Structures are given as structure tokens and as C-alpha cells.
Amino acid sequence: MKSYKAGHISYQTIEAMPHIISKEFQRNGQIWVKFFIDIPITNKPTEVKMGKGKKNSTSWIVRVVEGQILFEMDGVNLSNAQKIVALIVHKLCLSTKFV
Numbered sequence: 605m606k607s608y609k610a611g612h613i614s615y616q617t618i619e620a621m622p623h624i625i626s627k628e629f630q631r632n633g634q635i636w637v638k639f640f641i642d643i644p645i646t647n648k649p650t651e652v653k654m655g656k657g658k659k660n661s662t663s664w665i666v667r668v669v670e671g672q673i674l675f676e677m678d679g680v681n682l683s684n685a686q687k688i689v690a691l692i693v694h695k696l697c698l699s700t701k702f703v
């Protein structure tokens with residue numbers, strides 16, 4: 605699966621994906637996630653005066669660039685792979701393409 609536009613994916617969305625994928629795969633294939641959660645989100649805005657730190661992070665996001673491969677699958681026939689990608693796309697809120 606490949607992204608068409610740049611955007612962000614939240615941690616909650618990423619946590620929902622393994623449940624969808626494992627339900628559909630039924631131990632017949634493999635999937636590789638090609639991104640990493642690396643940007644923390646805090647409650648304190650960036651325009652606040654310096655001092656006392658940024659506080660603890662409340663959530664995490666992933667920055668996705670245009671043309672980035674998001675998932676790779678193996679061991680699944682084409683119709684099942686397209687079905688799984690269709691379920692994942694509804695959760696992502698990004699423009700994607702099945703490659």
C-alpha cells in the first residue's frame with residue numbers, strides 16, 4: 605500500500621490495524637509495517653515561554669510523505685490482500701493506492 609498525499613497517522617489508528625489484519629489473515633500470511641511512530645504530541649503548545657519543560661507526551665503520530673510505502677504483504681492471494689487494504693484505508697484517513 606502506497607500513500608498519495610502527505611499527512612499524519614495517529615497512534616490510536618495504528619493500534620487498531622493489527623486487530624483488523626490478524627482477523628483477516630488467519631495466520632496465512634505476513635505483513636510488514638514500513639513506518640515508525642516517532643513524533644510525540646504534548647499538551648503544552650509551542651508558543652509558550654521557555655522554562656519548566658514540555659511536559660509528558662500525551663500521544664504519538666507518524667509523519668507520512670507522498671509516495672511512501674506503508675504496508676507490504678506476503679503469502680496472501682490478491683483478492684484477500686485487496687480486501688484487507690480496503691479495511692485499512694477506512695481507518696487511515698489518507699489517500700492511498702494498492703500497488
